[in-house]
Amino acid sequence: MKFLRFFVIVILLFPLNSLNAGENDKRNKITKNLRCLICQGQSVYDSDSEFANSLKIVVDKKLQEGLSEDQIYEYFKTKYGEWILYDPGLNKNTYILWLLPILIFLIGGAIIYKSFIIKK
Amino acid sequence: MKNKILPFLVIIIFGIIFFIFYKGLEDSKIYTPDVNTKKVIPVFNTKEFFSEENVKSSSIFELDKIYLLNIWSSWCVPCRQEHPFLMNLNLDNKLNIIGMNYKDNLKNAENFLKELGNPYKEIFIDLDGTIAIEWGAYGVPESFLIYNNEIIKKYIGPLNQELVDEINLLIK
Numbered sequence: 389m390k391f392l393r394f395f396v397i398v399i400l401l402f403p404l405n406s407l408n409a410g411e412n413d414k415r416n417k418i419t420k421n422l423r424c425l426i427c428q429g430q431s432v433y434d435s436d437s438e439f440a441n442s443l444k445i446v447v448d449k450k451l452q453e454g455l456s457e458d459q460i461y462e463y464f465k466t467k468y469g470e471w472i473l474y475d476p477g478l479n480k481n482t483y484i485l486w487l488l489p490i491l492i493f494l495i496g497g498a499i500i501y502k503s504f505i506i507k508k
Numbered sequence: 509m510k511n512k513i514l515p516f517l518v519i520i521i522f523g524i525i526f527f528i529f530y531k532g533l534e535d536s537k538i539y540t541p542d543v544n545t546k547k548v549i550p551v552f553n554t555k556e557f558f559s560e561e562n563v564k565s566s567s568i569f570e571l572d573k574i575y576l577l578n579i580w581s582s583w584c585v586p587c588r589q590e591h592p593f594l595m596n597l598n599l600d601n602k603l604n605i606i607g608m609n610y611k612d613n614l615k616n617a618e619n620f621l622k623e624l625g626n627p628y629k630e631i632f633i634d635l636d637g638t639i640a641i642e643w644g645a646y647g648v649p650e651s652f653l654i655y656n657n658e659i660i661k662k663y664i665g666p667l668n669q670e671l672v673d674e675i676n677l678l679i680k
Contacts, residue, residue: 425646438611439647442637449638467644484528495521499514 418447418460421474431474547659549652550642557609557617557631568606568630574679575654578628579608579640582620584648590666591624597672598627602679607631610640610648653678 419433419440426439432447443464450460464472470481478486552565569575578594580587598605607628609617614633634640643652644662651663653675661678663671 438637442611442641445636446638446641467641488528492521495517499517503514 423472549657552639554632571656574603576605577652579610579648579650581610581612581648582616586666587649593667593672594627595625604629609633611637
């Protein structure tokens with residue numbers, strides 16, 4: 389029984405390891421969300437092109453300057469435009485992208501609901 | 509009632525999806541950035557190419573003068589192609605051509621200039637590529653037309669006769 393309790397505690401503590409996210413993890417997270425504009429289809433993190441390597445250095449520098457993740461995204465957005473982000477915001481160019489799944493979900497839900505009510 | 513609405517809805521939904529995907533097919537998959545945006549040039553510190561002294565960007569770009577910032581490198585093959593056009597543009601005294609040496613070996617770069625000529629009024633060094641990022645550049649070669657500390661136009665890729673004519677028209 390004691391062993392079991394110990395075992396449960398160890399398992400519960402295990403995922404907390406990832407809370408020690410250092411600077412490196414933050415940098416990796418940011419570069420994974422930046423599109424390599426030379427090698428399109430790859431993230432900056434995955435790429436080893438000249439452009440991507442320079443971008444990684446810039447991300448490091450900005451992190452050292454104490455900029456937050458969002459500020460760094462904003463910085464690259466003003467330099468290169470929205471396209472550089474893999475997670476685009478909601479605006480007039482992307483509203484279909486964001487609203488279509490919700491719309492389809494609602495219509496699908498309505499169909500199911502209707503046929504369910506009628507069957508009843 | 510139910511049998512009439514359902515197929516109708518399905519057709520509409522598929523129609524919408526088809527329309528969106530069909531439109532997506534027409535669009536170019538390669539991102540072409542906005543080249544006409546007026547942006548203020550970035551502020552940076554760097555080193556001069558020949559003397560390797562520290563320089564500030566504000567001492568390079570003065571107001572009321574037209575500059576062409578050209579990012580180049582000795583290892584870049586298209587830069588070799590565009591170099592004669594830069595030499596040509598240099599004949600016009602109105603235009604000040606500034607070079608940004610991108611991630612290069614300085615000896616190779618000097619040999620490059622000895623071989624093909626030096627059209628640049630001033631050259632500064634971007635050893636790790638971070639200044640190019642400040643400029644919002646994609647790589648080499650790339651050129652920016654600058655007036656009053658604003659980027660008027662951006663040329664991605666090597667210059668050719670057509671673009672040279674366009675630049676000559678713009679600076680008139």
